[in-house]
Amino acid sequence: MEHPLVAAALALPLPIQIAGLVVGIPLLAIVVNVLRQILVPTDPTAPPVVFHYIPWFGSAAYYGMDPYKFMFECRDKYGDVFTFILLGRRMTVALGPKGNNLSLGGKVSHVSAEDAYTHLTTPVFGKGVVYDCPNDMLMQQKKFIKHGLTTEALQSYAELMPAECQEYFAKELKLSKQNPGPKTVDVLHMMAQLIVLTASRTLQGKEIRDNLSVRFAKLLEDLDKGFTPLNMMFPNLPLPSYRRRDAAQKEMSDFYMSIMAKRRTGEHDHENDMIQALQGSVYRNGTPLTDRDVAHMMIALLMAGQHTSSATSSWFLLHLAHDQDIQQRLYQEQVDNFGNPDGTFRPMTFEDTKKLPIMDSCIRETLRLHAPIHSILRKVLQPIVVPQSLAAPSENVSYVIPKGHIIVAAPGVSQMDPKIWEKAGSWNPLRWLVDGGIAKTANEQYQAGEKVDYGFGAVSKGTESPYQPFGAGRHRCVGEQFAYLQLTLVIGEIVRNFKLTAAQKAIPETNYQTMIVLPLDPKINLEARV
Ligand code: HEM
Numbered sequence: 001m002e003h004p005l006v007a008a009a010l011a012l013p014l015p016i017q018i019a020g021l022v023v024g025i026p027l028l029a030i031v032v033n034v035l036r037q038i039l040v041p042t043d044p045t046a047p048p049v050v051f052h053y054i055p056w057f058g059s060a061a062y063y064g065m066d067p068y069k070f071m072f073e074c075r076d077k078y079g080d081v082f083t084f085i086l087l088g089r090r091m092t093v094a095l096g097p098k099g100n101n102l103s104l105g106g107k108v109s110h111v112s113a114e115d116a117y118t119h120l121t122t123p124v125f126g127k128g129v130v131y132d133c134p135n136d137m138l139m140q141q142k143k144f145i146k147h148g149l150t151t152e153a154l155q156s157y158a159e160l161m162p163a164e165c166q167e168y169f170a171k172e173l174k175l176s177k178q179n180p181g182p183k184t185v186d187v188l189h190m191m192a193q194l195i196v197l198t199a200s201r202t203l204q205g206k207e208i209r210d211n212l213s214v215r216f217a218k219l220l221e222d223l224d225k226g227f228t229p230l231n232m233m234f235p236n237l238p239l240p241s242y243r244r245r246d247a248a249q250k251e252m253s254d255f256y257m258s259i260m261a262k263r264r265t266g267e268h269d270h271e272n273d274m275i276q277a278l279q280g281s282v283y284r285n286g287t288p289l290t291d292r293d294v295a296h297m298m299i300a301l302l303m304a305g306q307h308t309s310s311a312t313s314s315w316f317l318l319h320l321a322h323d324q325d326i327q328q329r330l331y332q333e334q335v336d337n338f339g340n341p342d343g344t345f346r347p348m349t350f351e352d353t354k355k356l357p358i359m360d361s362c363i364r365e366t367l368r369l370h371a372p373i374h375s376i377l378r379k380v381l382q383p384i385v386v387p388q389s390l391a392a393p394s395e396n397v398s399y400v401i402p403k404g405h406i407i408v409a410a411p412g413v414s415q416m417d418p419k420i421w422e423k424a425g426s427w428n429p430l431r432w433l434v435d436g437g438i439a440k441t442a443n444e445q446y447q448a449g450e451k452v453d454y455g456f457g458a459v460s461k462g463t464e465s466p467y468q469p470f471g472a473g474r475h476r477c478v479g480e481q482f483a484y485l486q487l488t489l490v491i492g493e494i495v496r497n498f499k500l501t502a503a504q505k506a507i508p509e510t511n512y513q514t515m516i517v518l519p520l521d522p523k524i525n526l527e528a529r530v
Pocket residue numbers: 113138142145203301304305306308309312367371372373376377468469470471472474475476477478479480482483
């Protein structure tokens with residue numbers, strides 16, 4: 001005998017029955033999910049789970065729209081360690097310097113960057129390198145890169161970058177003493193171009209620079225479009241952007257291979273670029289890097305530096321346009337150190353770039369407030385016991401982050417934490433200056449402390465610092481020195497030549513829909529200094 005309710009439902013017309021199922025099943029799933037979170041007792045060692053209505057989808061919308069707002073609010077509710085659901089994945093966030101240490105300072109046997117990132121990065125970089133090889137090989141690849149960034153190489157880069165900027169100013173901005181402007185520019189677009197021009201002229205090699213305006217730019221764009229949060233969540237979808245990503249990866253990789261083949265025949269015209277440094281590198285076990293490996297590492301370096309540095313420099317210029325006092329100090333620093341009596345400037349050397357306190361503190365402060373990477377991920381390979389001093393359900397019980405979770409470090413949270421920084425939300429480069437020098441606050445802790453060699457040279461462990469824009473531990477950035485050089489030279493060149501003013505009422509909102517924390521539709525006015 002059918003239940004009267006079922007019988008009544010079956011008596012309804014078919015379209016109404018279907019509509020009932022379409023609405024009813026998800027509704028039922030939501031109700032069950034909510035009741036389960038409220039009524040079912042949880043394992044006391046499991047970190048608290050962020051309340052969410054929709055199963056599987058979890059907190060995806062909330063986290064995706066504004067990860068920092070999400071994390072600060074969750075910290076208030078749940079403490080420094082909590083789990084949230086992101087499209088079926090269990091993400092456990094560990095906040096604060098101690099939380100950062102848990103993942104960034106974690107042992108390779110406990111946490112894996114490869115397992116967290118490979119599905120996003122391998123289709124873009126290519127196989128055999130970075131997160132598509134054992135961790136020990138990545139550490140050696142980082143050593144090869146560090147060896148490529150010699151003082152001699154960096155000195156030569158300092159000579160090459162300003163000319164690229166000057167050419168861009170003349171050809172693209174078309175501003176000069178005779179035609180000073182002002183002109184409103186999309187600062188992110190401008191910086192993306194200046195960063196790729198200067199990186200390709202130096203680190204990437206002359207052949208890449210020479211091809212930048214033609215096919216290479218299109219390939220880079222297609223690769224970029226394959227490096228999005230969508231790709232992070234769904235590595236392979238039958239979409240045109242995925243197919244273009246794969247085609248661009250192959251063509252770009254082949255292009256680097258052809259450069260190396262040509263160079264072998266003696267047909268080369270390169271300076272101290274990274275291709276030259278990597279070619280001929282040999283792993284500890286005697287295996288040489290193949291040309292294909294080098295090609296894929298070059299793509300990885302291009303992707304690693306492009307958006308991080310263009311985002312940082314864009315935020316930096318936006319703040320300068322809104323802060324005339326700091327802009328004047330920065331300009332004056334250039335005049336005091338490099339100004340000629342006739343109003344021109346002498347070029348900066350690599351050594352000069354390290355002695356500019358105002359520039360340095362502006363970069364630091366921009367990276368504090370706008371760390372380009374908001375979430376650093378690792379897959380948990382073995383259960384991790386959370387120290388009681390970080391977060392605990394009670395005095396005698398500790399949280400345990402289970403195997404299979406993704407552990408999330410968000411250094412940006414400690415970098416913007418009002419409990420650590422005075423006026424944490426304001427851009428104030430002067431906070432880094434003490435008596436005209438560089439402050440010895442968070443930075444000192446960051447630079448000093450225990451030194452560890454993870455396989456790419458001794459670095460400060462720094463995993464418990466509240467300031468980690470370049471990460472920490474074994475996956476710490478090896479491009480920091482290059483990034484500082486590039487930012488100092490490019491911004492220096494802009495400040496020498498232009499006066500910046502605000503084109504918008506306030507600093508733009510942040511766009512979190514991309515992998516890198518970018519300003520949304522950012523504009524500034526540029527006027528040539530006469
Ligand atoms: C790693 C930030 C520029 C190459 C990292 C990490 C961060 C970072 C946070 C750690 C990622 C993790 O732990 O999962 C930045 C910022 C930059 C910048 C803020 C500029 C402002 C560059 C440049 C290069 C580069 C210019 C290359 C020349 C790398 C490499 C790694 C790395 C090879 C190592 C990845 C690993 O070991 O897993 N960077 N980066 N970065 N970065 Fe950078």
